[in-house]
Amino acid sequence: LLTTSTSTLGHPVGIHLAFIPAVSQHPHHNQSYGSTRAFSTTPVNRMRDFFPAKETENIRETPPAWPHHGYTEAEMLAVVPAHRKPTTWGDVFAWKFMRFCRWGMDFCTGMKNDQKVDKSNPTTATHSIKPLTESQWMIRFLFLESIAGVPGMVAGMLRHLHSLRRLKRDNGWIETLLEESYNERMHLLTFMKMCEPGWFMKLMILGAQGVYFNGMVLSYLISPKITHRFVGYLEEEAVHTYTMAIKQIDDGHLPKWSSPDFVVPDIAVKYWHMPEDKRTMRDLIMYIRADEACHRGVNHTLSNLDQKEDPNPFVSDYKGGRAPPRPALKGQGYERTEVL
Amino acid sequence: LLTTSTSTLGHPVGIHLAFIPAVSQHPHHNQSYGSTRAFSTTPVNRMRDFFPAKETENIRETPPAWPHHGYTEAEMLAVVPAHRKPTTWGDVFAWKFMRFCRWGMDFCTGMKNDQKVDKSNPTTATHSIKPLTESQWMIRFLFLESIAGVPGMVAGMLRHLHSLRRLKRDNGWIETLLEESYNERMHLLTFMKMCEPGWFMKLMILGAQGVYFNGMVLSYLISPKITHRFVGYLEEEAVHTYTMAIKQIDDGHLPKWSSPDFVVPDIAVKYWHMPEDKRTMRDLIMYIRADEACHRGVNHTLSNLDQKEDPNPFVSDYKGGRAPPRPALKGQGYERTEVL
């Protein structure tokens, strides 16, 4: 295996094999495609549908639970990496802990020093000496997204249980939190359509969820405020990661994704309602980045609110026809007085 | 306290004090109302709003996360107590265990033997020698609803985590499960508007959640199929309880709820879009019972499906314009072949 294979993404397989094994290892899946294009990223979802949408005798399809709200193109273009300066002790803790997680992630994706950005602006600097490879990016995306679906679900569940046992209203937070976790799961399933992780990466995801889920529960029980700040910082990382990937596509470093052969998975086209002429990997990452910017703004804002008493501004009706806040372009989140 | 008080619901206070203390114990809350109507159930939500909807400088209101779909009057009237005969070993276990829970609940609400129905048809027989009192009903409702919001959230969360770590689609189940738990929480908050439980009942709810939540997690991890069946049986109980209450209102046994002074809380009017001439306690219970009938049909159906592979029929698009199944009138749930 180690000597004969080529990864899905067209790279000679070394350590990455365990993360993303070549689909061409399964020749019986390869029939309809032919073996001449082993270097393209396109074929994977054509060759083998890892989780086909269920169609039964009577059911045609099962539409997404939370339809995507959509962004204007201007909004998507306006998203930029941002950083909210930690001010309280809790902020500092969340930020430092995120630095540690980022270090671990860089290590796991095998990032070289010349692939890294300026250490003093880790979520806003986008210049690095060398680009990452497509497969390094893919590992990063998959790992990030399998983690990212946890906090929203944990927070939503704990607020639900709290409301039940304390017999108190929730004031609209649960909805946004659960929707966030659904959105993250759609990111994950989209990337999953492009490559199937190997057993090692699957094991890592399993282990990470075990640790991360329990950590999140504990953390949210101790301080929802700090936890939302931490998620805000996690989303700063996500926006940064996707911005870097877009930049490297633009700089021509990721040819497999720029190839006209590249096809965005169907699940993504449907979920984001991607127009027919906007279905490149770059377009997809633009959508996903806008989602992450949204989570970033939401979580930084929620962290600024009174966790028990304040309503969720993002689903509230404002007086005098004022529109609800748009978190995607508010990198630092809204201050409490701006939205209540 | 024990000797001088009268409960909210107009009953001399004995053991029930601990469950539902009299609001008139707090004379400073009683000002605007006057003490002459201590026997009415109306005043509570006028005198003291336990959890007022949040209104801030800018925010007018926070609408419900999942707007209620609504029922036709015909549908609500057609709901009847039903029972699905246990067939598999798992069904039998779920049913027997539910018998035990029902016994515990009857015990806790201080049900006398002549208030009980025929033991051989516990979820369909509605005749009892003596009615329950309003306050007995209220304890039953509150306890039932504080428990009922747990399984949907647990199931939704576990399926979400499963999808993330197994990198598999969920096929639409999560949505319905979370919506169910939201709907149950709205039931609870509605009843909470009518009376505030005392410290003893609050403690019971706290303890019950601790036990029940963990039990549900474990049970769902071991067998989601049996757990959905158990919830199906729980919902049989809920439909039965509300049907009994409606019957006793109709038989004139619950005068405080039939009184023209009785006002349904605002939260309920908004959530179910109750028409102006349909806002009695009986109307409210009709809505809630229809919800429970819906959960009953959904959970019995889900238990009949392949937990890993089958799509959720209730949110699927059917071929040939066929309408999705309506679970409220399907007391035994749909068999797998009927909906897939």
Ligand SMILES: [Fe+2]
């Ligand atoms: Fe994401």
Ligand SMILES: [Fe+2]
């Ligand atoms: Fe995110």
Ligand SMILES: [Fe+2]
């Ligand atoms: Fe309920």
Ligand SMILES: [Fe+2]
């Ligand atoms: Fe229910």
